[in-house]
Amino acid sequence: MSELQVEEPKKIRAALYVDGFNLYYPLCKLGANHYKWLDLWKLGKRVAEDRSHTLVSVTYCTAYRKDLDAKRRHQAYVQALESANVKCILGHYIATKSDPCHNCGDVYDSFSEKQSDINLALSLFADAKDDTFDWAYLLTADSDQTATAKFLKSHYPEKRLVTVAPPGQEISTNIANEADGKRRLNVEDIKSCLFPPIILRDGDLPIRCPREYEPPRPAAA
Template identity: 30%
Template sequence: MGRTAVLVDGFNLYHGMKRQRGRRYLWLDHVELASRLRPRDQIVDVRYFTAPVLDDAAAAGRQETYLKALRAQNHGVMKIVEGRYQRKRLRCRACGAGWIGYEEKETDVNIAVALMEIAAAGSVDTVLIVSADSDLCPAVRSARGVNQELTMVPAFPPHRRSGELSTLLPSAFTISETKLRQSQLPSVVKDPVSGVKYMRPAYWQ
């Protein structure tokens, strides 16, 4: 049995799942998913990279509930790594209308740093990279230089693919809808320490 760490690009995965089935699979248990994707391995370290929602109290509340449920369901294995969103003023070139957009920052760097830490530590055999972001290729190359024994496997979210990552790591594959459906958190997650219960948001049904 091998030891596997998992790095989840939350933004990349979120948009892939939304494109596939709307909000149906957003209540996803990443540890359970990793166990189904690597059934012969021991999942020892799962890191979910995301950023706090800005300017939308309802969405921020759903996100907070979800992150607490993830931690409660997977004590000792699940770690949340937060970047940030940056507001951007955008303007339509045709009509001149302006609006505020949002850009996620720091996630790529945080994943790259985590990958290098894991490679240097040498405590796992495999890293499952849940992302199709080709910006991670330099980090993959560097991690390979640090630890040639480390196996790195990209797991592409639905409707996301990177030709560059596939070329660099031919073991890349796309996560199936079946695996997402089978890896949902319980509708109600109870924290075994505090006893607090977290319910799947009705908006995500």
Template identity: 30%
Template sequence: MRVACYVDGFNLYHAVDALGDARLKWLNLRSLAESYLAPDDVLVRTVFFTAFNTWEHAKRQRHVNYVKALGATGVEVVLSRFDKVHKHCFTHERFCKLREEKQTDVAIAIEVMSDCYERGIERVLLITADSDQVPMVRRIRDRFPETIIFMIAPPKRLNAARELGQACSGVAELTAGRLRQHALPDELRDGRGHLIAARPAIYGPHGN
């Protein structure tokens, strides 16, 4: 089967961050996707959807570094953006200006649908717990009944993803153990030996 994997970056990140082990953030998404393949499957593409923040320099630099590392493994990256929104803040019990990621949900839906129509993708690996993808999943399964859409929930998010899981062909939940099996190398270099990206110290065994 022709398989493609789509990763909702922040949906996955926040779930991994909640596990309290920073080493798990240095995750090889290509290798992780390949671990879900059957012997006759071909992984056509792995796509990572994310957005760079503009207000925390150190976090942004780690994020840029991680995107470079993913690119070195063949992962494609689709960037969205953050916008300021005026919402009620439960911490301060008033309306505050908050930053909210925009466009990612739509970007994922467009890529998945385009690939099913144009690339002949037969099995979709969807790493997210976001119920906003339910209409997209239903549309694809209606238009392409033989296409398998397999939801892979981020760690401890399976219950929250019940609606999406019910719309999909099958479900699984990532675990810390599985994530540990798919860490990126400490360094990634190009064919000439030039450094592309390196694991941040904070993601090492003694990181926080």
């Protein structure tokens, strides 16, 4: 008599979608620059495993600043993310003129980041259409993404969404009202998901953490 085969439980596929700047500024407020050297794949696994879900993809949407030092650091970080199988989608900055100063009449250039929010939404919808995930984890506190949650619910009712708030930020009530779950990140989530200072790659040069993102050195005894 053949043994009865026990069917393994179906894996629930999770995908993480990260609003880069909506995560970056809360990390700045934590007052520890090395937290910015954050492995989003590790973070996605940590969050998904709360619900016994299996992480299958991570998408990070951002844009490079015009400042050369900031751009250099950001490019190194994107390299690190791509080495960890994170899909990075870049928007851009545009220059706009300020209103004339009331005192001197001077006009200044200011820069506005464009496309990250729409890239985030479109990436999530494209993956829903391609049946990439069962549960989407949307890491942002931007209530504009409420439209994303509503659209997913109405067009892909079999899919589920968890709203994830950056550390120190409140969960968006508007997104939560359309979501199937919620999660707030904390400092321990960040500390446990950092890249190593040097990321080794087969057949390629290692990726080094920018000096500004290095962890603080222990105080001398």
